[in-house]
Amino acid sequence: MEWLISWNSNLHFPDFLRDIEMTFRSWEENNAAISQMLLATDSIGGVITGILIIGILTGFSEELFFRGGLQGIFQKSSLGPDKSVWLAAIIFSALHFQFFGFFPRLIMGAFFGYLFIWTKSLWVPVFAHSLNNSVVVVISSQTENLNANEGTFFPPVIESIPYLLPVMSFLLTSLFLLFLRNYFFKKN
DSSP: OHHHHHHHHTOOOOGGGHHHHHHHHHHHHHHHHHHHHHHOOOSHHHHHHHIIIIIIIHHHHHHIIIIIIIIHHHHHTTTHHHHHHHHHHHHHHHTTTOGGGHHHHHHHHHHHHHHHHHHSOTHHHHHHHHHHHHHHHHHHHHHHHHHHHTOOSSOHHHHHSTTHHHHHHHHHHHHHHHHHHHHHSOOO
């Protein structure tokens, strides 16, 4: 995902579309400033408030609308499950109005959509989305504190092995999905 984020944020338009690219980049900078303002906190109360609003409330409301609403409507039409997931994910990503984050958000939207289809429960993508947003809030608050204190966020062993964190994330995510699979598809 980090590679996709980096690739998407470094896309450049052809010269004849330079004005559009500059407009999109301006929007990105404005959105980043707003996000920074919302996420910048040095108190536990601020982090908890961020988790409640940005993490839980946003995760719940977006999943309710995009997966429960749009994807559900698309699935009941003649589109079928795969096209419904991807169409809802495209709309989800587009409505964030951040072109230079479009593709990572598209993949996340598709992931949440397939979680919804796979588990037949809206609560699973709500939980996953809320967890993702909440982790961003916590990491952002730690990053603010690190910049102020010139400290380190991760233990030295993780910083010395750059691929350890993604591997750990992949393994934990796989174990979580395996747990969900066994929980939701357990034979009676």
